[in-house]
Amino acid sequence: MTTIEKLQNVFQDVFDDPSIRLTPEFSPSFYGDWDSLATVRLVLSIESEFGMRFTTDQVAKIKSVRDMLSVLEPLSS
């Protein structure tokens, strides 16, 4: 399973929306339920799923799925 596929599972679970299809451009602006509270839920779920921990700086820079992938993909390579 690719990183973005694993990430998509997390998004689908957090938002309880199996129709979510992630692209790197997917961002809060394109998904109305993705507010700052949802970002925290996403980050905590991603940390649990991927066994890692974001730094505060990394989280502050998350504006889209691309920003998450930039942290997660190096971990799996």
Next chain:
Amino acid sequence: MTTRTFGLTDQLAFAELSGDYNPLHIDPVVARRSMFGAAVVHGIHSLLWGLDVWLRDRPLPVSVSAIHAAFTRPIRLGDVVTCSPVTERSDQAQLHLLVDQSVTTKIKVNWHPSSSRDLDLFAVGFPQRQEPRVLAMRDAENASGTLPLYLNPQASARLFPHLAAAMPPLRVAQLLATTRLVGMECPGLYSLYSSLDILFRADANITPVMTYRVTKLDTRYGVAMMDIGSPNMTGVVTAFFRPPPQDQVSYGALHDTVNRSEFAGQRALIIGGSRGLGEVTAKLLSAGGAEVRLTYHRGAADARRIVAEITSAGGHAGCLPFDVLDCASNMGGVLGPEWTPTHLYYLASPFIARGKNGVFSGSLFETFCNYYVLGFHRMLEPLIRRGLQRVLYPSTAFIDELPPDMGEYATAKMAGEGLCRFLEKAHPGLIIHKPRLPRMATDQTVSFMPGENRDPVPILLEHLRTMANDHALC
């Protein structure tokens, strides 16, 4: 599927039953300054309603052995909430509560038929009303304590008749105690209930207390996980330290920023001046020598606090109530004949709700237009007739950026800009400054994420100076 709305009366009844009197749930004036812009339903209130709906259709008696609940989005008072079954097995049910097709509450219940109603004799009345504690995050590490349990069976049966008939009072009292824990104790005033996992077991000992202990604290986002327990129950409560309302710059701090006389001679009327950008505008203008009057709709206490802060430091300020949506309210009449503004600053705004991605909501657009177009025009007309010539109408950078979920807001502001141009043409001499402002730190933009918002002081000051000098007017 079953639907309902939660009103203030429902909320007050639940607060009395549970002892969770957090103003986020029962005080619309205080709650308007929360990140949700309005009072929201207790998560446990929504859970118990969902369970009540589910139990309505169950053959009794039923024994609930475990509950998982996640409160994923706020339910505002007046929202139409739908309780929808997701899955149903012989020993487990899943329910969702939804508002506008978004899931607000996820519930999973483990249950089995019971041979008896298993009712205990636990009933001790209402908890005493108290003020919520303000627990600092640094003090939450390893915080622990004991909460007494309460249940008024009659009130419980009125609010949740099927639940009260099916679930032992002790367990209802324990569920209620978890909202008191979050909303009143830990984290207390600035809290948000996130999720509950609770496991019940049969136990002959009825202990009328629940213990709690913070077992994990994530200070990056203010998340606290707490173990809860009683002889018949164990569980985990997850809660957020919710960001408090956005404090704005103090009047005293502006004396090095603003020239004492740069706004002298202005009689400045600030519509929506009790907080946020209106509050900053009032302080900047007053610090620069303007005579300020600010209006408020519901925030009388906030407005008086600002006026007191300004006047106690030697500035000139006053406040008055005004509702831009009240068609019968005439600004000329409200001000009286002896005080006519030279400058008007229009900062009135509803809660800036985001729309759904790519879907244009007519009702949301109408809400914005009522403030940014119709209310603005209705308020302004009588002042133009009295000679007003300088107006600040703050527009938004979202007109240029046009995020897919901000179409209603941006379009309403565009309409407001159009109205401003029309009025300038219709009234020669009238100049309306309408800068497209970026996202700034206010109650509207309070967030769990750090560093997203800009300081309003330098941005507003630049536009106030431009307007005062009548240079580069848009």
